[in-house]
Amino acid sequence: MQNKPLFVTGIGTDIGKTLISAILVEKLKCDYWKPVQAGELDNSDTMKVQRLISNIRSVFHPEAYRLTQPYSPHKAAALDGITIEEKTIIAPKTDNTLLIEGAGGLMVPLNNHALVIDLIKQLNAEVILVSQNYLGSINHTLLSIEALKQRGIPVKGIIFNGEENSSTEDYITNYTQVAHLGRIPNLSIIDKNTIADAGKYISL
Numbered sequence: 001m002q003n004k005p006l007f008v009t010g011i012g013t014d015i016g017k018t019l020i021s022a023i024l025v026e027k028l029k030c031d032y033w034k035p036v037q038a039g040e041l042d043n044s045d046t047m048k049v050q051r052l053i054s055n056i057r058s059v060f061h062p063e064a065y066r067l068t069q070p071y072s073p074h075k076a077a078a079l080d081g082i083t084i085e086e087k088t089i090i091a092p093k094t095d096n097t098l099l100i101e102g103a104g105g106l107m108v109p110l111n112n113h114a115l116v117i118d119l120i121k122q123l124n125a126e127v128i129l130v131s132q133n134y135l136g137s138i139n140h141t142l143l144s145i146e147a148l149k150q151r152g153i154p155v156k157g158i159i160f161n162g163e164e165n166s167s168t169e170d171y172i173t174n175y176t177q178v179a180h181l182g183r184i185p186n187l188s189i190i191d192k193n194t195i196a197d198a199g200k201y202i203s204l
């Protein structure tokens with residue numbers, strides 16, 4: 001039986017989902033899909049991951065929605081004169097594991113009733129949550145895990161991104177009992193070599 005898709009979400013926007021998706025795609029040689037891209041259409045997350053990986057097995061699936069403006073998807077869609085219909089977002093068929101990257105964090109609206117977290121449930125995916133150590137990140141991480149647990153969404157684990165803070169990481173893993181899958185340090189160079197090498201920081 002095929003694995004459940006892996007859904008890479010974060011405790012907020014700009015938290016490192018794309019960078020960590022690239023590391024995971026290269027490590028697992030899995031496929032990549034960003035269902036909703038808002039803004040940066042000439043340098044989309046799909047293009048960024050494509051540029052950073054070296055293996056030839058991974059397939060990059062086209063986005064379901066390509067919105068021109070860099071805002072929350074519900075607003076970006078409205079500015080483009082459309083409404084996102086979440087039920088039409090169907091995972092692409094593949095024999096490989098599919099890694100899906102969300103937009104922003106879990107409670108980001110797709111339209112006036114569906115949030116990213118609803119899409120995760122609809123796609124029957126398992127979550128990898130990207131957290132970052134900053135003052136306030138414990139709260140954002142615990143709230144994210146709480147929302148996932150409440151909806152019965154399986155969580156494969158948390159990947160911490162950036163500066164180490166063992167006290168924060170220990171608190172989060174002890175409180176939530178969610179697996180700590182690793183921590184990616186701040187990379188001074190981001191290229192195919194450092195992305196392939198960074199796979200060593202993740203236990204999967």
Ligand SMILES: Nc1ncnc2c1ncn2[C@@H]1O[C@H](COP(=O)(O)OP(=O)(O)OP(=O)(O)O)[C@@H](O)[C@H]1O
Nearest residue numbers: 013014015016017018019103104162184185186187
């Ligand atoms: N570990 C890291 N070392 C160095 N730079 C990083 C690291 N993690 C993220 N960055 C940089 O931080 C920025 C934001 O990261 P990224 O694009 O991965 O965030 P995101 O969560 O995917 O954002 P979005 O919500 O827009 O999809 C990028 O410029 C990225 O290169």
Ligand SMILES: C[C@H](N)[C@H](N)CCCCCC(=O)O
Nearest residue numbers: 013038070071072103104108
């Ligand atoms: C445009 C940006 N890079 C993301 N794709 C969308 C982030 C939406 C955040 C909405 C919010 O939480 O307020």
Ligand SMILES: [Mg+2]
Nearest residue numbers: 017018045101
């Ligand atoms: Mg991204």
